[in-house]
Amino acid sequence: MTAAAPATRLVRRVPRIRRSKPMLTFCFLFLAALLVVVVAGQWLAPQDPSHQDLLATSQGPMPGHLLGTDQLGRDILSRVLAGAQSAVLGPLLIAIGAMLVGTALGLLAGYRGGRTETIILRACEFLFAMPGVLVAIVVVGILGGGLQVAVAVLVVLFAPWDARLVHSVVIQQRNLPYVEAARTVGLPTWRVMAVHILPNIAPTVVANVLLDFVSAIIAVSSLAFLGLGLPTGSPDWGVMIADNRSLLGVNSLAVIVPAVLIVLAASAMTVVGDWVYDSLASSVAGHE
Amino acid sequence: MRLAGFVAKRLVIAALLVLAVSVAVFGLLWLAPGDPAQILLGSRAATPEALAAVRAQYGLDHPVWVQYVHWLAAMARLDFGESIQTREPITTLLAQRAPVTVELALYAIVLVVLVAVPAGMVAAARRGRPTDRLLTGISTLAVSAPPFALGILLLSVLGAELRIFPVFGAGDEGWDRLWHLTLPAIALAAGQAAVVVRQTRASALNVYGKDYLTFARARGLSGSLVWRRYALRNASLPVVTTVGLLLASGITGAVLIEQTFSLKGLGALAVSAVNTKDIPVVQVITGFVAVAVVLGNLAVDLVQVALDPMVRKQVLG
Numbered sequence: 001m002t003a004a005a006p007a008t009r010l011v012r013r014v015p016r017i018r019r020s021k022p023m024l025t026f027c028f029l030f031l032a033a034l035l036v037v038v039v040a041g042q043w044l045a046p047q048d049p050s051h052q053d054l055l056a057t058s059q060g061p062m063p064g065h066l067l068g069t070d071q072l073g074r075d076i077l078s079r080v081l082a083g084a085q086s087a088v089l090g091p092l093l094i095a096i097g098a099m100l101v102g103t104a105l106g107l108l109a110g111y112r113g114g115r116t117e118t119i120i121l122r123a124c125e126f127l128f129a130m131p132g133v134l135v136a137i138v139v140v141g142i143l144g145g146g147l148q149v150a151v152a153v154l155v156v157l158f159a160p161w162d163a164r165l166v167h168s169v170v171i172q173q174r175n176l177p178y179v180e181a182a183r184t185v186g187l188p189t190w191r192v193m194a195v196h197i198l199p200n201i202a203p204t205v206v207a208n209v210l211l212d213f214v215s216a217i218i219a220v221s222s223l224a225f226l227g228l229g230l231p232t233g234s235p236d237w238g239v240m241i242a243d244n245r246s247l248l249g250v251n252s253l254a255v256i257v258p259a260v261l262i263v264l265a266a267s268a269m270t271v272v273g274d275w276v277y278d279s280l281a282s283s284v285a286g287h288e
Numbered sequence: 289m290r291l292a293g294f295v296a297k298r299l300v301i302a303a304l305l306v307l308a309v310s311v312a313v314f315g316l317l318w319l320a321p322g323d324p325a326q327i328l329l330g331s332r333a334a335t336p337e338a339l340a341a342v343r344a345q346y347g348l349d350h351p352v353w354v355q356y357v358h359w360l361a362a363m364a365r366l367d368f369g370e371s372i373q374t375r376e377p378i379t380t381l382l383a384q385r386a387p388v389t390v391e392l393a394l395y396a397i398v399l400v401v402l403v404a405v406p407a408g409m410v411a412a413a414r415r416g417r418p419t420d421r422l423l424t425g426i427s428t429l430a431v432s433a434p435p436f437a438l439g440i441l442l443l444s445v446l447g448a449e450l451r452i453f454p455v456f457g458a459g460d461e462g463w464d465r466l467w468h469l470t471l472p473a474i475a476l477a478a479g480q481a482a483v484v485v486r487q488t489r490a491s492a493l494n495v496y497g498k499d500y501l502t503f504a505r506a507r508g509l510s511g512s513l514v515w516r517r518y519a520l521r522n523a524s525l526p527v528v529t530t531v532g533l534l535l536a537s538g539i540t541g542a543v544l545i546e547q548t549f550s551l552k553g554l555g556a557l558a559v560s561a562v563n564t565k566d567i568p569v570v571q572v573i574t575g576f577v578a579v580a581v582v583l584g585n586l587a588v589d590l591v592q593v594a595l596d597p598m599v600r601k602q603v604l605g
Contacts, residue, residue: 023425125305126305126308129305129309129578129581129582129585130309130578131539131540131577131578132540133540133544134558134574134578135574137543137558137559137562138316138558138570139319141559141562142316142319142562142565142567142570143319143320144321214432217434218432218434221436221437222434222435222436225434225436225437225544225547225548226544226547226559227563228562238436241436241437241440245440248444248447248448249448249449252444252445252448255444256440256441256445259438259440259441259444260441262433262437263429263433263437263438263441266432266433266434267428267429267432267433269432270428270432271428
């Protein structure tokens with residue numbers, strides 16, 4: 001019944017899957033490569049991503065600029081490599097933030113029940129009824145401010161989904177004997193929730209972080225594309241697509257490469273997330 | 289009578305949601321950094337007289353709740369006020385911008401229904417085979433691709449490089465409009481279609497194992513007849529629900545798509561209003577979309593109860 005058991009089984013399953021699922025393997029490899037670029041992108045970049053080569057502006061691929069340059073003569077390849085970081089870090093913060101907030105609320109709602117449960121679930125329903133992308137655009141745009149504001153707003157918009165998921169697994173747990181035992185001994189509520197229930201629902205929570213991460217990649221890059229959440233001109237895939245849109249037909253790669261990378265990153269994460277979710281979440285539902 | 293009770297409860301919840309939406313939308317003016325009077329003045333010179341005039345016009349000297357009630361009453365009368373940037377009545381702006389957005393959203397839904405539902409059925413019929421894997425793979429790609437990224441890819445490859453489709457604007461009326469809106473509609477439809485393919489496939493597979501289907505086959509009915517008369521009918525309910533919900537999300541998706549394809553619709557208006565801090569315009573569009581989403585959800589809930597005896601039994605006890 002511990003969280004470690006499904007995790008170790010997951011690790012043991014990896015080699016077998018590599019043989020049987022080429023798609024999954026490809027996604028893992030792509031994400032691994034992405035991770036390397038996120039960590040070491042600045043060093044891998046052949047040039048300073050903000051260096052302006054004014055003698056070679058708006059060029060197609062050429063020696064020295066493998067993916068060409070943008071209107072200011074900046075090297076596209078270097079900007080793409082440097083941009084991996086902002087494509088991944090913001091979404092990561094959002095996924096983890098939403099997981100923390102959502103898990104806390106879901107635990108509280110599921111375990112306490114009664115009025116706490118009603119209030120939390122109603123609040124979630126209210127946020128479900130909101131057009132999420134539009135709310136994010138409006139609030140981030142009007143508040144102004146940088147990535148912090150975008151991250152905070154998206155955590156608020158994402159957390160209810162986590163809260164509802166956690167709530168749904170907690171209510172399966174709350175009447176099990178081990179919870180009653182913990183309560184009978186006289187342990188405080190927070191302790192029962194954090195030390196006894198949480199480890200049993202952890203796999204579901206962790207697996208869901210990956211899927212949240214995908215939604216966060218979509219949301220953050222969309223905001224960046226609209227010029228929100230990141231300063232203009234910063235090396236970010238969404239910002240690059242918006243800035244280089246006028247280069248279509250001149251150096252289309254300046255737009256195509258970042259767009260393909262966003263699509264691939266999100267899709268690879270979905271495939272891996274689905275797989276982890278199926279592997280981990282089913283083991284919780286099954287109660288072995 | 290239980291049905292009346294259920295409908296009444298849903299209506300009350302929808303009304304409360306709309307009310308909550310209105311409070312949030314009204315609050316946008318206070319969210320913006322700076323003095324509301326200054327913001328509502330827009331680009332005009334901030335003389336004390338001008339500020340006083342704006343305060344009087346918008347009733348900013350009254351307590352906030354009075355302002356809210358007045359604002360809500362004006363909204364309910366469809367008296368939306370004017371844009372603080374262009375001084376045009378917001379009603380006029382909406383009338384100019386709404387057609388493109390609505391056409392785009394409808395075009396996308398038509399594509400979703402025409403392509404995704406058959407694709408989902410095919411995937412289910414050929415489950416586990418290459419066709420199914422291909423369709424499922426494509427839908428995974430489409431569901432996780434941000435619509436703007438997909439749009440820009442279509443635009444750069446089919447528009448800028450191969451020059452098959454126009455890269456800019458909405459074109460003239462009629463066929464030209466349809467031609468111009470094709471790539472945007474595909475970009476908008478892709479993500480939605482992916483959801484519908486998955487949904488159709490799952491619900492067709494769910495139906496597939498049922499006894500009545502086995503029995504229909506055992507009676508020697510042709511494969512296509514079994515699919516059309518027995519499987520499709522029973523599998524369609526969850527799909528109808530999903531399509532209904534997608535209509536609402538289509539409006540928000542259009543925001544990004546319009547920006548990608550330089551279309552002058554409601555979404556582009558919302559984005560430019562956000563960038564110029566044209567709060568009244570932002571409030572009207574946000575409120576409009578949020579209310580549409582609430583009503584869409586309400587309609588889906590009610591339609592589901594009307595169509596599906598199982599759901600009816602579940603909610604009515």
